[in-house]
Amino acid sequence: MAEEIIDLRHFRSRQLDPLWNEQAREWRRDLRWDYASTLTLVRQYVESRLLSGYVLTGNGREPLGYGFFIYDSGKGIIGDLYIRPEMRTEARSNRLLEAMLETLQSTPGLRRIEAQIMPYQPAELELVFRAAGFAAHRRKFMVQPLEAAPADSPVQGLAPWSGEAMDAAAQLIVEAYTGSVDAVINDHYRTRAGAVRFLHNLVRFPGCGFFDTGASWMAMGTDRLRGLILCSRVMPDVTHITQLCVWPGARRQGLGWQLLLQARVALCRSGCQAWSLTVSAENSAALRLYERFGFDTLREFDAYVWER
Ligand SMILES: CC(C)(COP(=O)(O)OP(=O)(O)OC[C@H]1O[C@@H](n2cnc3c(N)ncnc32)[C@H](O)[C@@H]1OP(=O)(O)O)[C@@H](O)C(=O)NCCC(=O)NCCS
Known part of the structure; x- marks a missing residue:
């Protein structure tokens, strides 16, 4: 069965739990950041079907990755993009990102989109963002x-x-x-x-x-x-x-x-x-x-x- 991009609102939070558990482990290990508190909020919004985004699924609709965005008075903010480590390829990340950007850019009245996806290295998502007309600004995470x-x-x-x-x-x-x-x-x-x-x-x-x-x-x-x-x-x-x-x-x-x-x-x-x-x-x-x-x-x- 081919991989699919499916609207996040078709998923219950427990289907995404394995994904989120891996994500929280990665944030803790790489950024010394307990992402679990953020994920608690995300979980609540997913459960209430209030969050816009997409899930990339593999065999039997098993979630391989997901991304979400929020609308904030005329602005769109990409809140997250995550693919399970063993499934992470540029092509999969790009597919999810393209789906989110396409939806946001075709939203009437949306005047601006911001994205800071910290776990991705510079240039990893650059081709897709540049093709969609985004400007990039380098940031440093310091400890x-x-x-x-x-x-x-x-x-x-x-x-x-x-x-x-x-x-x-x-x-x-x-x-x-x-x-x-x-x-x-x-x-x-x-x-x-x-x-x-x-x-x-x-x-x-x-x-x-x-x-x-x-x-x-x-x-x-x-x-x-x-x-x-x-x-x-x-x-x-x-x-x-x-x-x-x-x-x-x-x-x-x-x-x-x-x-x-x-x-x-x-x-x-x-x-x-x-x-x-x-x-x-x-x-x-x-x-x-x-x-x-x-x-x-x-x-x-x-x-x-x-x-x-
Ligand atoms: C970045 C910012 C907070 C710095 O504030 P500031 O009060 O001017 O900083 P300081 O006076 O403490 O430091 C300025 C300089 O003195 C040095 N310095 C100050 N006290 C020092 C001390 N006790 N010992 C050694 N060096 C010192 C700093 O290293 C720095 O070096 P520089 O003169 O070569 O630039 C300020 O420029 C600012 O508000 N910028 C806009 C907002 C911003 O960018 N915030 C950071 C976002 S991540």
């Missing part, structure tokens, strides 16, 4: 082990993250990323409403791990929020930096460094073993800061963007 981190002292003058700072944080994000490649990749960074949405997703939903209050800090100036670091736990002993930004008027004075330092002090005290982040290769200021701070690149991947 710093914390077992041997220096025993730094806490930084004075920073405040722990508070939900009351949500609006100020959104404003800071918009100003910090104006004109940057990250605002090209992620259009939530371009408007205050988008940045609030981005922050809500981080703080309230476990899509990117569980918000790590202890490792999230703010630099309050007399008149405005000057800097921010936000983190989420992606494993019981591993955290991911989901946001680091400094107001343009306060840069190159060591504030980014101090925010990293304060978060690291808190993480070491809580027994965290490692932390990670993603950064655009073009973002030389951030890359230099992370490298000096002791992060190493573990892998690279591409972020893809399409505008109608």
